Amino acid sequence: MRVTERYINGVVLTGLLVLPIWALAMDEPFTITLATRAVVLALAAVGLNLALGLGGMVSLGHAAFFGLGGYTMGILAYHAQTYSTLNLGLFSTDGTTSMPLIWLSAMVISALVAFFIGMLSLRTTGVYFIMITLAFGQMFFYFAISWAQYGGEDGLSIYVRNGFPGLNTLVPIQFFGICFTLLCIVLFLFARLQASPFGLALNATRQTRSRVQAVGLNPTRIRLLAFVLSGAITGLAGALFADLNRFVSPTMFSWQLSGELIVLIVIGGVGRLMGPVIGACVFVALEHFLGALTDYWHVYLGVVLLCIVLFGRGGLIGLLTGKEGAHV
Amino acid sequence: MSKPILATDALSKQFGALTATHDVSIDLNPGEIHAIIGPNGAGKSTLIKQICGEIHPDSGRVLLDDRDVSALPPHVRARAGLGRTFQISDLCMEDTVLENAILGCLAIEGASWRFWGAAQKSKTLRSRAEGALDRVGLANFRDTQCSSLSHGQRRQLEVAVALTLSPRAFVMDEPMAGLGAEGSRNLTALLDGLRVEAPILLVEHDMDAVFALADRISVMVYGAVIATGSADDIRQSADVREAYLGEEV
Structure with missing residues (x-):
């Protein structure tokens, strides 16, 4: 069974890589942009999957980190491009258009905010946690x-995409390459963390807090750290999303986006390495093809979601491997 | 007599008008099994929860190795050396038997903040976990998912997880709960051998097990300890007969 899931993982990642290369050969830049959108949404959902899938923290507020990443990019680039100074009280900066610096800032800011939100919200569980994060x-x-x-x-609006040393980020395939590489790195780290002692403990906090306490571990601290890492990853995705669109707006903070991230994970498979990636691909495909036919394409997304929840509780991966997800 | 490893000092807990524990002072000496018996609702489980830190007493103290641990949260008490088992098996049902045992090893091996390297491949974690599984007779089930274990095996795993902590004292809340005659006999034999490693504070309803194992027995009724003594003392005590053992003995 594990081999089968691994096989699916390989096929999905390869497909996601081959599609834009094919589009490049066919001279279809829009397809590359679509693939990039799927990759960035997948990255955001991988972040959420760390909290939701492994830690059982159903956060309906992850758009906060997505938006923070986006606005970090927007604000830094805005100041750099308008040659104005951003005064932060303790220090000031002229902004930057360097992607690595923006990513780092987005992750640090998201992590700090996640720490703060986590400190307050992780005292609660269940519906109360959902409501506080919302x-x-x-x-x-x-x-x-x-x-x-x-x-x-x-x-x-940010008129020029930020730069990455040695690359021309305005070329769609190059920007795709950056996003795809980051996704692969984060997936690799996610898999390592999932199997690590910390991952084992995190997984246990989802199943039974009292057992975790009884073996001498502090479940709240474990969950808090997972929440912080989760927020940082989603923040990174937010910065990339803003760069993809060259535009940041409050919709990045909307609760609908938080909900969509959860939907992506549920479609693909909660707590599974590639669940968010598969979910994001399905989501972007539906959005593109059905969205062209009708404004009400979300109805069909709802039908897909309903079928998956009713017939395959392990998401699409669960359906394909015949192995039900054990949780949620 | 040697100093007790675990002791409660006048623990009292009131839930509204209900007295769950009233002025309970018991202790647990090295090498002994101290059983607490009493009718349902006598406050045995509430006492265990206060010892382990899940419920805070209204007054009184809990001492572990002469150190007052009353203010500490449950996980810190576990680290300090309380190896607890639950009345209703509290295990990670989605995980394998080995993973459950490894979870127990994380705190003592200082591994819970390790993010790199698979937990299952760590030699130190694995050997400690497997040792405990061996001890309770679950070595052949290490890759079985916990949810497919029988009730009896889950009870064994509860003990194994407590064992991985290498505790100073075991605190066991009805380890025999729901076991058949044979399961009960097996677990009795296992606990019998454990007391040399660490003393056991044992709450139990299975009287055969209690009288077979206990060096001392305390009887709780309505939240208070009405008698403490050897198995024979307790069997012969008129108060105890009246309050609890009744026509059973």
């Missing part, structure tokens, strides 16, 4: 709407 997400949403300096409700 509330934090909405706080950021309304804050972004009212932040006139950076576009408020209209969002912030």
